[in-house]
Amino acid sequence: MRVNDALFGIALLALAIFVWLHAAGFPKVAGTAYGPAFFPQVLALGLAASAALLIWRGMKQATGGRFLQLETWAREPGRWFGLLLMLSCLVVYALLDEILGFHITGFAITTVFMIYLGVRPWLALVCSLGTVIVIWLLFARLLLVPLPGGVLTPYLW
Known part of the structure; x- marks a missing residue:
C-alpha cells in the first residue's frame, strides 16, 4: 500500500498544532527564562517543519490525484x-x-x-x-x- 506523503504530513501537522496548544497551557515558572512549555513547543516546531516538507513532497509526487494506492500484499x-x-x-x-x-x-x-x-x-x-x-x-x-x-x-x- 502506498500512501501519499501529504496525508502523513497533514496528520503530523495536526499533531504539531495539538502539542503546541497543549504546551501553551503549562503554568509559567517565575524567575526563569524558559518555562515547562519551551521544550514541547520546540519539538512542535520541528514536527511542523517536517510536516511542511512531507506535504510539499506529497503534492509534488501526486500523480492523477491518487493519494492511496493498494499493492498486492494489502489485498x-x-x-x-x-x-x-x-x-x-x-x-x-x-x-x-x-x-x-x-x-x-x-x-x-x-x-x-x-x-x-x-x-x-x-x-x-x-x-x-x-x-x-x-x-x-x-x-x-x-x-x-x-x-x-x-x-x-x-x-x-
Missing part, C-alpha cells in the same frame, strides 16, 4: 488481521493495564503476538516472560518509571 485478508490484532491488543492493554498490571498484560500480549507470528507456544511463553522481566527491570528499577503492578502489587519489591 490479502491475513495482513489486515495482523493489523487488527495489533490495534485490539493496544486497546486491551490500555483497558486492563491498571487492573491486571504491566506484568500480566504485557506477558499476555507478547505471547499472543509471538504465537501469531509462528513461534512455538512453549518458546513464546519463555521469551515473553523474559521480555516482561527485562522491561520491568529497566523501566521500574533503573529508570524509576512506575509501571502499574495491578494484582501483583503486593508481591513486587
Whole structure:
C-alpha cells in the first residue's frame, strides 16, 4: 500500500498544532527564562517543519490525484488481521493495564503476538516472560518509571 506523503504530513501537522496548544497551557515558572512549555513547543516546531516538507513532497509526487494506492500484499485478508490484532491488543492493554498490571498484560500480549507470528507456544511463553522481566527491570528499577503492578502489587519489591 502506498500512501501519499501529504496525508502523513497533514496528520503530523495536526499533531504539531495539538502539542503546541497543549504546551501553551503549562503554568509559567517565575524567575526563569524558559518555562515547562519551551521544550514541547520546540519539538512542535520541528514536527511542523517536517510536516511542511512531507506535504510539499506529497503534492509534488501526486500523480492523477491518487493519494492511496493498494499493492498486492494489502489485498490479502491475513495482513489486515495482523493489523487488527495489533490495534485490539493496544486497546486491551490500555483497558486492563491498571487492573491486571504491566506484568500480566504485557506477558499476555507478547505471547499472543509471538504465537501469531509462528513461534512455538512453549518458546513464546519463555521469551515473553523474559521480555516482561527485562522491561520491568529497566523501566521500574533503573529508570524509576512506575509501571502499574495491578494484582501483583503486593508481591513486587
